[in-house]
Amino acid sequence: MSNDRNLEVKREVPGEYGAPILGAVLDRLDRFYGKNFFEKRRDEYGSTVFRVNMPPGPPFFPDSKVIALLDQKSFPVLFDLTKVSKKDVFTGTYVPSTGFTGGYRVLPYLGQEEPKHAQLKSYCMDILSSNHDRWIPELRAAAAAGYAEWDAERNKPKKSGGLLGGIIALRFLTKTVLDKDATEGNALTETGIKLWTAPQIAPVLNAGLPAVIQEPLLHTAPIPFIIVAPEYQKIVRFFKANGERAVSLAVPHGIDPDEALHNLIFFICFNTFGGLTILWPALFKHVSDFNEFDLQAELREEVRRAVGGGGLDAAALGGMPLLQSTVYEVLRIEPPVQSQYGRAKVDFVLETHVEAFKIKAGEMLYGYQPLVTRDPVVFEEPEKFKPRRFMGEEGQRLLEHVFWSNGPETGSPSVDNKQCPGKNFVVLVTRILFADFFLHYDSFKLGDVSISGTSSVYPCTELKKRA
Ligand code: HEM
Numbered sequence: 035m036s037n038d039r040n041l042e043v044k045r046e047v048p049g050e051y052g053a054p055i056l057g058a059v060l061d062r063l064d065r066f067y068g069k070n071f072f073e074k075r076r077d078e079y080g081s082t083v084f085r086v087n088m089p090p091g092p093p094f095f096p097d098s099k100v101i102a103l104l105d106q107k108s109f110p111v112l113f114d115l116t117k118v119s120k121k122d123v124f125t126g127t128y129v130p131s132t133g134f135t136g137g138y139r140v141l142p143y144l145g146q147e148e149p150k151h152a153q154l155k156s157y158c159m160d161i162l163s164s165n166h167d168r169w170i171p172e173l174r175a176a177a178a179a180g181y182a183e184w185d186a187e188r189n190k191p192k193k194s195g196g197l198l199g200g201i202i203a204l205r206f207l208t209k210t211v212l213d214k215d216a217t218e219g220n221a222l223t224e225t226g227i228k229l230w231t232a233p234q235i236a237p238v239l240n241a242g243l244p245a246v247i248q249e250p251l252l253h254t255a256p257i258p259f260i261i262v263a264p265e266y267q268k269i270v271r272f273f274k275a276n277g278e279r280a281v282s283l284a285v286p287h288g289i290d291p292d293e294a295l296h297n298l299i300f301f302i303c304f305n306t307f308g309g310l311t312i313l314w315p316a317l318f319k320h321v322s323d324f325n326e327f328d329l330q331a332e333l334r335e336e337v338r339r340a341v342g343g344g345g346l347d348a349a350a351l352g353g354m355p356l357l358q359s360t361v362y363e364v365l366r367i368e369p370p371v372q373s374q375y376g377r378a379k380v381d382f383v384l385e386t387h388v389e390a391f392k393i394k395a396g397e398m399l400y401g402y403q404p405l406v407t408r409d410p411v412v413f414e415e416p417e418k419f420k421p422r423r424f425m426g427e428e429g430q431r432l433l434e435h436v437f438w439s440n441g442p443e444t445g446s447p448s449v450d451n452k453q454c455p456g457k458n459f460v461v462l463v464t465r466i467l468f469a470d471f472f473l474h475y476d477s478f479k480l481g482d483v484s485i486s487g488t489s490s491v492y493p494c495t496e497l498k499k500r501a
Pocket residue numbers: 120123124141142143144155158162301302305306308309310313370371373374375438439440451452453454455456457459460
């Protein structure tokens with residue numbers, strides 16, 4: 035941020051990187067197996083901005099030195115493309131092989147200043163807008179099929195079935211964009227897509243496995259694409275066979291059809307499916323765990339009153355302020371993607387709430403969002419899940435401090451920034467799914483997470499159909 039209060043720079047950015055290689059390894063082990071990795075350093079240095087190594091790091095990954103940003107004042111510098119570059123920082127201090135993406139550097143890895151960024155971001159936004167009248171009916175149809183499967187599964191002796199968010203997402207995304215439901219005949223499966231996604235982000239993920247397994251296998255060196263090549267080829271074949279309409283949208287943007295195809299796969303299978311299978315379980319889990327008042331009763335009454343005898347559409351959503359606020363509160367307290375990076379393009383002065391630091395061109399900045407969106411300077415009782423937090427005028431004002439999409443919730447993704455082009459789509463479909471759920475069910479209860487990693491499966495321990 036520009037030094038808009040003319041704060042005096044009184045000290046260097048605190049923190050240290052330790053000995054070459056060893057410092058990075060020790061920080062990586064602490065990040066994955068220690069406690070309060072960021073909080074303890076913040077408290078030790080007396081600063082929400084400090085130097086640290088982020089996973090994965092040397093010797094087999096690039097330099098992992100970063101300057102961490104943990105407050106609402108400093109974090110938005112990551113959105114300021116006059117100060118930082120977002121080129122090749124999508125997954126952090128390393129870039130997965132382009133083997134995973136057909137040999138192309140797909141859109142999320144491009145800096146906004148690269149010519150192809152505007153072409154591919156416009157293409158991505160056209161994919162979403164060209165299907166604007168199909169997302170809701172296809173999502174509701176996919177959810178209905180999911181409920182039927184879920185009800186059937188729950189009638190079996192084993193009552194541990196998790197939410198079916200993944201299969202609902204895969205069904206509605208492929209049916210809408212490719213006019214073909216990929217779950218039919220298991221043409222594509224959640225597992226197959228996750229097998230392709232996982233190696234790309236495994237170096238920065240804690241899969242919950244013992245260190246003796248995940249350190250050598252996942253965090254020390256890149257996982258070669260060849261291991262999942264057959265899975266990716268299956269995805270490519272399906273998108274190639276059914277993606278003619280979607281790929282043709284790239285022509286006006288001057289994008290080669292093969293490059294468009296691999297970007298399309300990334301947009302749908304990594305960006306959208308990957309993101310929704312983190313967000314949707316988190317939403318249901320937070321609502322299931324909430325016990326200050328009967329939130330589910332208030333949500334179902336709000337939804338049913340707003341829909342009345344009509345249909346569930348974007349207009350009806352306008353009558354569901356509690357549901358909308360609940361979705362935003364999940365995006366605040368548990369941003370689906372915790373980490374955002376940006377490399378300083380110029381020397382500049384960075385401010386926190388209380389002091390200023392000199393940043394040098396070339397230094398890597400890293401924002402840890404879960405602490406930023408719990409900043410006590412901005413949010414009252416930041417650690418508390420408050421479903422009503424974003425209701426009313428004050429609630430709407432707070433949205434500028436919700437950063438899950440790599441920009442303020444009040445911002446607009448465009449070719450001039452790196453904010454997620456799926457921002458509004460994600461909030462819309464999540465509100466629709468949640469409202470649709472309460473048109474079919476009265477209440478639900480989820481158990482604790484059975485796996486960790488990018489998405490979680492919460493066993494459903496109670497489910498009451500609509501009376
Ligand atoms: C819950 C779902 C989603 C989450 C949590 C999410 C989150 C994000 C985040 C944090 C970034 C910035 C990454 C960075 O720092 O560089 C991003 C960028 C991006 N997202 Fe999403 N996203 C979601 C859904 C989507 C959807 C639905 C699409 C498209 C259909 C999409 C396409 C992209 C693209 C193309 C970029 C790069 C933007 C650019 O290069 O300007 N994402 N997303």
